[in-house]
Amino acid sequence: MSTTAPVTTPTPTPGSASTASPRRRRPGGGSPGLRLGAVLVALVCLLPLAVVALKAFEAGPSEVAALLLRPRVGELMRNTLALVALTGTLATVLGVGAAWLVERTSLPLAGLWRVLFVAPLAIPAFVNSFAWSTVLPGLEGLGGAVLVTTLSYFPFVFLPVAAMLRSADPGLEEAARALGLGPWRTAAKVGLAQVRPALLGGVLLVALHLLSEFGALEMLRFPTFTTAILDQFDVAFDSRSGSVLALVLVGLAVALLTVELLARGRTRYVRVGSGAARRPARARLGRATPLALLAVTALAVLAVGVPAWVTGTWLTRPEEALEPTVLWPALWSTVRLALVAALVTTLATLPAAWLLARRRTWFGVLVERVSYLASSVPGVVVALALITLSITWARSLYQTSAVLVLAYVVLFIPRAMVSTRAAVAAVPPELSDAARSLGDGPLRTFVRVQLPLMLRGTLAGSALVAIAVSTELTATLLLAPTGTQTLSTAFWEASASLDYAAAAPYAAALVLLSAPLTWLLLRSGPEEHTP
């Protein structure tokens, strides 16, 4: 899951009116078919976790203990935790700082910076890492890993925090000031409290991406659990020791989710009523303006300038002609896999989204959360599990693209779920009722009324999945059918032999394919911005 789109963004909650509504169950709203579908999807998402656990414990606790309690695991744990702590902190500082400058100060060209600070998401971390290794050939270890991953992942913090700062109710801060708090204490007590959920969500995303990052870290010679699992795969294919390491990785992911949940606490962040319909005031930077401009320029140059410039120079070197015979098939495989996976993933989100949009029951929430949990598991774990599964129990599927698509579905379901839920929630039940009462059957109602209304939202979700798929590396490396190469795996192969010439076109294609992501993410914020 060394990819770039957020796994969770603030989830749209259906209006409280429909939750508390005493109305009868809508046609299809909670039908057994839908429930069955939702449960099936959730079970499929859980399958990899179960398989990895089974495989790891196959040999009994003593062997598991022997595999776990060795210095190498300690080293991997230290590396992984240090990376999460350092990059998490730096990403918070950069993300919150940049978001505040862009949204709450008189910084010139706010619109430009807003785009530039989301743009790194369009550059896969393993491409960024390769670019930085070209600029600083000695870059390696923890320092290198922190540098590259911070620059690649700070937008995960910037994006939600900026959105929150843009739309937050200025009334609270005004009240705090009126009650005698100074500007700094207001920012600390009220401002920080308002952005806390967005910040926590963003940091969680950064941490989950760090757990699953492979390419960037392998290149920088910084071993973590994910790179070690791939080493195990190289040595022994589908091995027990790999599964034991994978289980530790799952444990770490679950721990992160729990910590985030606890840190979020029970504080209510909602307000009653529509609040003040005003933009928050912007702090005047005054004479600090040049300094602030210098800071944002430096960040933009490091995060976007360096990888863009390096990829550009690779491309323009004369001896490095494009090799269309390799590029086109890889591009075509990538696009095909991305489209099929996007379609299947979106379809898979429909049952749960439908259940949740109509009625927020514990059942629906459980089904949804289960799929989120499975998706926060790194791609390498899902891939390993699906290999075990297909080689042992489903040989007809072994090494087929069906298994690869299944991995993508499990990994990227939350991206589609967010949009699908919003889309389903946007269909007024009254319209369907009207269609039904006028004589349309359920299918006809779906096609004529519900589908057109949902199309826009589900398309956005599908696009997010498609982009995630086209830059996925780890699961694709393990699961690609014989003869299939995607842009990421082709880039990986060329970059592993440090062949800049061969890697450049794939890098450029990957960036071009993910570029629409920036646009989609900017547009899908909770509120359209006005310049």
Added chain:
Amino acid sequence: MRRRTLSATAAALVALLGLAACGESTLEAGDDLDSSKLTIYSAQHKNLTEEWGKEFQEKTGIEVQVRYGNDSSMGSQIVQEGASSPADVFLTENSPAMTTVERAGLLAPVDASTLAQVGPGYAPSSKDWVGIAARSTVLVYNPSKISEQDLPSSLMDLADPKYAGQWGAAAGGADFQAIVSAVLATEGEEKTAAWLDALKKNAKVYQNNIATMKAVNAGQSAMGVIYHYYWYRDQALNKSGSGNTKLHYFKNEDPGAFVSLSGGAVLKSSTKQADAQKFLAFVTSQQGQQALGTTASKEYAVGRDAASDPALPPLDTLEAPQIDPFTLNGPEVISLMTKAGLL
């Protein structure tokens, strides 16, 4: 306006999906395994395997498809796939992975006429597989970082604390693991374990041989343990990754002079035994061995009548240790390296 964009987007999406569905049957890239073709599991280099596949197809009309991977990974994969492995032919870069598959009893005997095409000592006594190429261990060094007279005289001397931080290797790769298996075969378990501990403490672990060589070239490491052909290949191209470096051959039957044998075999479970045997016969034939030269792979030829690339020092001048490549132990090496914390 918005509605129109929406319908256009939807139409485009449907069209693309339709196209994707059609592609399923018409396009080669991305297709799932085609059971009518001869399937080769290759841990050998891509351009070399491709050249063999292409020339074989031209010569015999038999279509091939290749799945690429690494020695150890693919060896274990075939063992796990067992009797229903999709592979017909297995090609390795080093012998330990082949031995793993052989010991699992999954290989069919190689045709006698094929075995007769390679020189003596290039096939195991079981005749279950055949050598297809060879490569030599070398020490690549950067003369601006370490002078020739300061170089270690044996691979084992790299464990000396005076070389701490000065050398690197691709310890996670099958190539290096084969070299360790040679150390194990010549020096025994205890010395090997101590040497691996020193490696863990003193050496930099790189992603692969090329990364190791380029790090030495850039002066980030003074020395690196690699196979010879990466260096000769770069020298023949533009020297961008090796221009600042030289090679040191340990010779003297040192484990660092180990010559590793790449292997080819037919899977017992293959339903295309005759075609698979033909492929091995082709690879070891004069034409097949010449591909080692035409693809500039710079690996040593093992065919009876095939000459190796003239840029290489002849194989019989390398004073390689007398190691039986057919007894090299993959699993024990991996367990030793795991104990040393390298894996």
